[in-house]
Amino acid sequence: MLKVFLVEDESVIREGLRDKIPWEQYGFRYAGDAADGEMALPQIRKWKPDVLITDIKMPFMDGLSLSEIVKEEFPKTRIIIISGYDDFEYARQAIKAGVDQYLLKPITRAALRNVLLEMKEKIEQDAEQKDYQAQFQDEMQEFEQFSLRRFFEKILDGKLSVKEIYEEAALRSLQIAAPCYNLLLFSIFGRNEQPSKEARERLMRRQEAVFHYFLRHPQYILFRLNVSCYGVLVKSDEQHMEELIEGGLDHIRKICAPDDSDTGWYAAVGKTVERLSMLPECYKTVNHYFAYRFMMPGIHILTERTLSDQLADHDEKNIGDVDFMQMDPERIRDFLSKGEWKEIHDFVESYLANIQNALKSRMFRSYVILNIRFAIVAFLESFGAKREEYAETIDEAVRMIHENDGEMFEYFSTMLQTAMQLRDQINTYQGRKLFKKALAYVDTNYDSESLSLNLVAEQTGMSANYLSAVFSQNMQKTFIEYVTEKRIEKAKKLLRQTDKASGEIAKEVGYKDAHYFSFVFKKLQGVSPREYRAEKK
Helix, strand or coil: EEEEEEECCCCHHHHHHHHHHHCHHCCCCEEEEECCCHHHHHHHHHHHCCEEEEEECCCCCHHHHHCCCCCCCCCCCCCEEECCCCCCCHHHHHCCCCCCEECCCCCCHHHHHHHEEEEEHHHHHHHHHHHHHHHHHHHHHHHHHHHHHHHHHHCCCCCCCHCCCCHHHHCCCCCCCCCCEEEEEEEEEECCCCCHHHHHHHHHHHHHHHHHHHCCCCCCEEEECCCCCCCEEECCCEEEHHHHHHHHHHHHHHHHHEEECCCEEEEEEECEECCCCHHHHHHHHHHHHHHHHHHHCCHHHHHCCCCCCHHHCCCCCCCHHCCHHHHHHHHHHHHHHCHHHHHHHHHHHHHHHHHHCCCHHHHHHHHHHHHHHHHHHHHHHHCCCHHHHHHHHHHHHHHHHCCCCCHHHHHHHHHHHHHHHHHHHHHHHHHHHHHHHHHHHHHHCCCCCCCCCCCCCCCCCCCHHHHHHHHHHHCCCHHHHHHHHHHHHHHHHHHCCCCCCCCHHHHHHHCCCHHHHHHCCCHHHCHHHHHHHHHHC
């Protein structure tokens, strides 16, 4: 119920309006009254009324002065001036003060009723528009994240000049200028291929809790790096950079560290740089640290400090010093399951760092070569690859390293590239089948009120997170954009070809709320459904 406050110096009029107007019947709660503006102001600040009714001429502080102050402090408050003066100058000043209505005394109950109901309707419409705007922004947020991902991909790959970075940032209303920068990467993922509904919900809650932390603070810019990994650009002065980094890591640890056999997580931080043009260098460093998640799964925070022993010089290690646990074939299979092409160099470097000096032994080299080969073949077979698809390339790589005493780094990289190429081909084929199934489901059910990303993911056997990513990649638009376009196109057709009311059409194209349908239609088409129909006819 809306609150109304009355300011009137004549007690008879004030008490008459207070007692004789059925405020609740008109949708209002009488919050209080005062005899002049000076006495009214503290109460107005306390109650924050939706509607203020004030006399124009009062002692100490008149209605116009009060209106100016109230509009300054509470711009959404609607103001009704009541006056015994039918004077143009008063009306002009009232308009200047932001007054919404100007009523002349004596005020009839019918006149005040009409004005109050008009005010109520305007206030509710404004609130409704605000709700629709918020809903529309929520739906469009996915597109903004997709656009942001492309923007940061170009920055981190060094494809944008500093001038271009600032120009594109301005288009996205991003405040990107700062004395120095750093990058934080993190991944929060499900450990099971077919998690339970409860496990999916726990994972989603943890991801959202981490996202909200970074989105709340302007020093962080959160963006998606790939299907399973997110990045955070940390921007600050040198004095506060470490505090911001530690704050972000502590929050991820707090949310994700509690034991959960269903959920895994890692975070990595690069080295602070002073220029935007140095972000590719920072990304190279943090990506190198992040690759150690496959070699050291027990370390969840991957920084120069936490990896100091591994990043130190390993050249003096002989066979007796080798940590054979780090050569577990499962590490290679895990990387092939979850790693990216860009991470091959860093993964190979981290894998070989522990055994560099020991590789001088021919017997040990042969053991490592076979270990890598068996791990990769086992992965490919488990993934459904046919032997004829990979045997020749892998056997050739093994033969070359034996005959020419080839470089182990190059051999290992080649083997991983071969496996990843086949993995991606199989994934693409299977992904296309699943995506086609998802797209067909959307095309058939886009006009259903219950359609959602989660529902389509459930129907097609994909996670909502993965479906969102592949939808954007394949369609170059987000899920909600695609659905909205389909709905609006059908609505336009119905508006042109039928005489159905806007409310009927809204339900027919999948909108529960006819007013929200009209809001979205006008937002995208520039005209209301009624105006569109009139134009076409």
